[in-house]
Amino acid sequence: MKKLTSTWAGLLLWVLGLLLVPLFADNNWIFIMSYFAIYAVVSLSQDVVLGRAGMYDMGHAVYFGIGAYTTAILNTQYGVPILWTLPIAVVVSALFGALLSAPIVKLRGDYLLVATIGFNEIFHMALVNDVGGITGGPDGIYGIEAPSLFGHQIMSQGGIFVLNWILLGIVLLLMNNLENSRLGRVFRYLKEDELAATTLGVNARYYKILAFALGAGIAGAAGTLFTSLLQSVSPGAFVFTESVTLFAIVIVGGQASIPGVLLGAVLMFVVPQVFRDLAEYRYFVFGLAMIVIMVLRPQGILPRRRRLE
Amino acid sequence: MNDNSTPLLQLDSVGINFGGLRAVDDLNLSIKKGDVVGLIGPNGAGKTTVFNLITGVYKPTDGVIRWKGEPISGLPPYRIAQRRILRTFQTIRLFSGMSVLENVLAGQHMETHQTWLSGLLSLPKQRREEKALRKSCMEILEQLDLASIAHEEATSLPYGIQRRVEMARTLAAKPELLILDEPAAGLNDSESVELNKTILGIRDQGVTVILVEHDMNVVMNVTDHICVINFGRKIAEGGPEDIRNNPQVIEAYLGSDDDDDEEAA
Numbered sequence: 001m002k003k004l005t006s007t008w009a010g011l012l013l014w015v016l017g018l019l020l021v022p023l024f025a026d027n028n029w030i031f032i033m034s035y036f037a038i039y040a041v042v043s044l045s046q047d048v049v050l051g052r053a054g055m056y057d058m059g060h061a062v063y064f065g066i067g068a069y070t071t072a073i074l075n076t077q078y079g080v081p082i083l084w085t086l087p088i089a090v091v092v093s094a095l096f097g098a099l100l101s102a103p104i105v106k107l108r109g110d111y112l113l114v115a116t117i118g119f120n121e122i123f124h125m126a127l128v129n130d131v132g133g134i135t136g137g138p139d140g141i142y143g144i145e146a147p148s149l150f151g152h153q154i155m156s157q158g159g160i161f162v163l164n165w166i167l168l169g170i171v172l173l174l175m176n177n178l179e180n181s182r183l184g185r186v187f188r189y190l191k192e193d194e195l196a197a198t199t200l201g202v203n204a205r206y207y208k209i210l211a212f213a214l215g216a217g218i219a220g221a222a223g224t225l226f227t228s229l230l231q232s233v234s235p236g237a238f239v240f241t242e243s244v245t246l247f248a249i250v251i252v253g254g255q256a257s258i259p260g261v262l263l264g265a266v267l268m269f270v271v272p273q274v275f276r277d278l279a280e281y282r283y284f285v286f287g288l289a290m291i292v293i294m295v296l297r298p299q300g301i302l303p304r305r306r307r308l309e
Numbered sequence: 310m311n312d313n314s315t316p317l318l319q320l321d322s323v324g325i326n327f328g329g330l331r332a333v334d335d336l337n338l339s340i341k342k343g344d345v346v347g348l349i350g351p352n353g354a355g356k357t358t359v360f361n362l363i364t365g366v367y368k369p370t371d372g373v374i375r376w377k378g379e380p381i382s383g384l385p386p387y388r389i390a391q392r393r394i395l396r397t398f399q400t401i402r403l404f405s406g407m408s409v410l411e412n413v414l415a416g417q418h419m420e421t422h423q424t425w426l427s428g429l430l431s432l433p434k435q436r437r438e439e440k441a442l443r444k445s446c447m448e449i450l451e452q453l454d455l456a457s458i459a460h461e462e463a464t465s466l467p468y469g470i471q472r473r474v475e476m477a478r479t480l481a482a483k484p485e486l487l488i489l490d491e492p493a494a495g496l497n498d499s500e501s502v503e504l505n506k507t508i509l510g511i512r513d514q515g516v517t518v519i520l521v522e523h524d525m526n527v528v529m530n531v532t533d534h535i536c537v538i539n540f541g542r543k544i545a546e547g548g549p550e551d552i553r554n555n556p557q558v559i560e561a562y563l564g565s566d567d568d569d570d571e572e573a574a
């Protein structure tokens with residue numbers, strides 16, 4: 001029952017956002033809400049791997065970045081329209097998620113964490129050094145088109161916002177469905193007790209790679225929209241500290257908790273945008289908040305409600 | 310092929326080392342379909358290790374384990390589970406933060422056909438399957454008298470009930486060979502009598518059972534065949550009556566500082 005009402009409350013908020021933001025918000029706020037939608041999607045995708053499947057992935061910005069660069073390169077080099085690049089970005093990111101995780105999913109939590117940091121460092125280095133001559137080096141890639149729908153470019157901030165908000169809606173729906181599927185349950189079994197799960201016939205390796213691929217694919221979709229929102233990409237958005245932030249959002253907000261992860265994304269990405277003057281204190285304030293929350297409320301601000309069906 | 314001469318499960322001079330420790334040594338064991346086999350021995354004898362070897366948690370350093378004649382030693386645990394060799398644990402391993410029903414659903418993993426994509430999209434067929442899974446889990450819970458607590462958090466239940474939940478989860482996976490590691494540990498007398506009935510009921514459904522147990526009430530009442538090990542080696546084998554009177558077995562139990570068995574009748 002409780003679960004049902006919170007789902008409806010979430011749906012209501014989403015619809016209100018969709019209607020009210022483009023009508024009443026100024027361009028600055030519309031941009032902030034677009035930005036929030038994108039980072040909320042990335043945080044939810046981090047949560048698939050970390051909060052749901054229980055793997056300490058601290059290099060998740062890699063998959064966000066692969067999606068962003070896939071779109072940027074396809075659009076600027078080959079003229080592929082932005083929305084056409086979206087499925088490609090999803091597939092490319094998911095493939096990287098599967099390939100990179102395959103050799104490391106058998107590692108224990110702390111070793112896996114270090115390996116994922118390694119991925120992030122290598123990825124960032126490759127972007128900065130313009131490996132393959134396609135990433136634009138430290139400056140990144142500029143001049144990316146606005147997305148177009150049925151041949152019309154969506155130029156207004158409101159239109160872009162709607163697009164981002166729809167992606168967020170789709171991802172929220174997928175996460176909600178995950179709760180009632182074998183896939184979502186298997187992730188939890190693996191997180192709680194991998195040995196017990198495998199002796200019941202769960203192929204742990206397969207499902208862990210799948211968790212990475214799914215998380216990476218969703219992050220890749222967010223990457224496409226990030227690129228089209230800023231109409232440029234550069235390596236700075238995909239540095240290791242961004243991965244740390246994503247990791248912290250899930251832990252501080254509440255693992256495997258949709259409201260928790262969304263709140264975490266608001267705190268880490270929206271609040272600093274609103275208080276621009278205080279942006280330089282961001283890491284100080286959030287660092288302090290993280291410590292306090294972990295001490296007082298280690299399960300996160302809005303922990304997963306024990307939904308016992 | 311699978312006539313009476315091929316045992317269901319066969320251990321062929323199986324051994325394993327942990328560093329310098331020979332935890333199981335040259336163990337031969339043959340289990341016929343439909344039997345309830347007891348594996349007993351003092352603490353640290355290597356009983357749990359034998360179960361870990363059978364279920365693929367450990368790989369034997371020597372010897373072969375065969376299932377219906379096919380070698381299975383070295384396969385990963387999930388592949389052994391796929392052959393319907395399923396187990397419970399000496400230290401109960403339920404999934405915490407999940408209900409009894411969700412725990413038992415884990416046992417139905419191999420009975421579930423939905424793809425990951427159909428789950429993400431919540432397609433009608435997937436939703437129908439989810440309903441059917443819950444229904445068959447509830448039936449299993451009813452059989453074990455657990456239906457009334459289906460929605461309680463599994464790991465916050467009393468010990469004896471947790472053992473039964475773990476049994477339900479294992480049965481949900483449709484075992485052909487059911488491996489029970491000290492199923493009566495922590496149970497009170499009436500629960501342990503209940504357990505005897507449950508085990509015999511499971512056997513009557515055609516499931517072969519191998520169990521480790523210190524509670525001689527359970528061992529003597531439900532097993533057809535007993536294998537006794539000490540220091541990783543088999544020291545006796547036979548029917549319950551033979552074992553009860555076997556001087557080597559009495560010696561192994563009395564000779565060790567182990568006193569939690571009352572079989573010196």
Ligand SMILES: Nc1ncnc2c1ncn2[C@@H]1O[C@H](COP(=O)(O)OP(=O)(O)OP(=O)(O)O)[C@@H](O)[C@H]1O
Nearest residue numbers: 327330332350351352353354355356357358359399
């Ligand atoms: N993973 C392991 N690494 C090292 N030694 C182990 C390991 N598993 C078991 N052993 C050792 O192997 C021996 C047999 O242990 P095992 O758990 O199989 O005994 P058991 O017969 O089940 O005893 P109990 O009745 O106390 O459960 C013990 O000496 C134990 O310490």
Ligand SMILES: [Mg+2]
Nearest residue numbers: 356357358399
């Ligand atoms: Mg043991």
